[in-house]
Amino acid sequence: MTNDKDSKPRKSRVTPVSRTRRFFKLAGMTASVAGNYAGQKIRRQFTDEQTHDEQKAESYDKMAARIVDTLGELKGAVMKVGQVASQTQDFLPKEFSKALQRLQKEAPPMDFDVIAKQIEEELGASHKSLFATFDEEPYAAASIGQVHRATTREGQDVIVKVQYPGVGGSVDSDLKQLRLALKLGGLLKMPKESVDQLFAEIRARLVEELDYENEARNVDLFRGFHKDEPKVLxxxxxxxxxxxxxLTMEYVAGDHVSEVTTERYYQTIINEIGELLFRTMADQLFRFKAIHGDPHAGxxxxxxxxTLIIYDFGCVKKLKPEIVEAYRKSVNAALAEDYAALDRFMIDLGVRVEEMPAVDEAYYALWRDIIIQPFSDETYDFKSGDVHLKVAAKSNTVFKHLASFKPPVETLFIDRMIAGHYWIMKGLGVQAAFKPLLDQYLKTESS
Structure with a gap:
């Protein structure tokens, strides 16, 4: 859910897409991607390495553009998956992760007649009889629903999130077509077992996210988690x-990350917000073992x-205690540069394939030295931070070790949470030395 109160969607309205039209749109996308990949393989036989790399990047750009255009038009499950994929570099080439970031922007809103009918069918009465006021212009529009401002009969300001009709019925067919497109495009750089697990997890999270009653329970759960933190709303x-x-919720306004500037916020306040973000994330991971699964700026x-305000608890990942404990031990070993221990804990975590030989310590050291930067004893300036650039520069080393690693879905969600918070910290311009705070969460076993 976005909180950008000053930039309501002004794009042309759209109407729901039928299942038949969805199928043909996705099938056309799949055929286009497969054709691009086949052409790339043929050209590979007649080109040198440098030319091949350039042609492959160009082919990836074309495939990414076709996929993003199709997902953005269809909304629903496939668009939501695209948004998830844009926040992880784990299983797609970098050209795709970059292109998919376009899906994080606001989608065209649905025609209001469709929204009004959905409200009446779900709540048993029209929006005019249920609410004192109801803004027909959407406050925000996203992949599976849109949000409207309203006032209750008692005078309370609220936001009303309304799911687009038919989204739930297209989940399985959408995911099947998207997976086929990625497979035929040679884009899934993971073993089949890992891909099966990943898509099963994505489906499970989507089904949960489509259930607003489940989201209401998640809201209550996380309000309980953070009840003792007065500046977390x-x-x-x-x-x-x-x-x-x-889903109707109280309206709690705040500034988007782009509005947090040193002209409006003292740097000390920005730093305090950064620490609060870190503690919130660490509490969810190490104490509560349940994390907010959609950590984008909106x-x-x-x-x-x-004050920090957190919206949208449709996607929540609950973690097994043994996963959290193995994660804690892995981070401790990495900080201590004990790479033999790190290798053992990565096996416990389910990330490293036990049957494969121990991984070269230099590989662990390479990634440790990059990722540790924001967590040193010295103040780190996130605004000028370049961890993401260093990760991208070394991403080719991942493919050389694919046989040794098979990350479980739980760690993909943890990585997504951390990456999401990194980008928010960067957008805010946080300056902080998080090492002492991190040590507090790492020094005792998770309970």
């Missing part, structure tokens, strides 16, 4: 105006008094 749900496909807002 999570908007409450209004159960009487909510259902499986309509789901966080801020206030000049240092």
């Amino acid at each position: 999570i908007p409450a749900v209004l159960p009487g105006l909510s259902s499986r496909r309509v 789901n966080f807002a801020f206030r000049p008094d240092g």
Whole structure:
């Protein structure tokens, strides 16, 4: 859910896409991607290495553009998967992750007649009878639904999230077509077993996210987690105006990350917000073992008094205690540069394939030295930070070790959470030395 109150969508309205049209659109996308890949393989036989790399990058760009255009038009499950993929570099070439970031931007809104009908079918009455006021212009539009401002009959300001009709019924066919397109495009750089696990997890999270009653339960859960932190706000749900496909919540306003500037916020406040973000993330991981699974900038807002607001709990990943403990031990071993221990803990974590020989310590050291930068004893300036550039520069080393690693889905969600928070910290311009705070979370076993 976005909180950008000053930039309501002004794009042309769209109407729901039928299942038949969805199928043919996705099938056309798949055929185009497969054709590009086949052409690339043929050209490979007649070109040198440098020319091949250039042609492959160009081919990837074309395939990415076709996929992004199709997913953005169709909305629903496939667009949501594209948004998820844009936040991870784990299983797609970098050209795709970059192109898929376009899907994070606001989608064209749905025609309001469709929204009004959905509200009446879900809540048993029209929006005019249920609410004192209801803004027909959407506050935000996204992949599986859109948000409207409203006022209850009691005068409370609320936002109403309405799911697009038919989204749930297209999940399985959408995922099947998307997976086929990625496979035929030679884009899935993971073993089949890992791909099966990944798509099964994506499906499970999507099904949960489409259930707004489940999201309401998640909201209550996380409000309980952070109840003792006065500067962490999570908007409450209004159960009487909510259902499986309509979710009404109190309106809690804040500034988008792009509005947090040194002209409006003291740097000390920005740094305090950064520490609060870090503690919130670490608490969810190490204490509560349940993490906010959609950590993009639109789901966080801020206030000049240092308040952090968290939106959208449709995607929540609950973690097994043994995974969290193995993760804690792995981070400790990496910090201590004990790479033999790190290799053992990576096996415990399920990341490293036990049957394969121990991984070269130099490989672990390479990634440790890059990722550790924001967590040293010295103040790190996230605005000028270049961890993402160094990760991208060394991404080719990952493919040389694919046989040794098979990351479980749990770690992909953890990595996604950390990466999402890195980008938010960077957008805010946080300056902090997180090492002492990190040590507090790492020094004792998870309970």
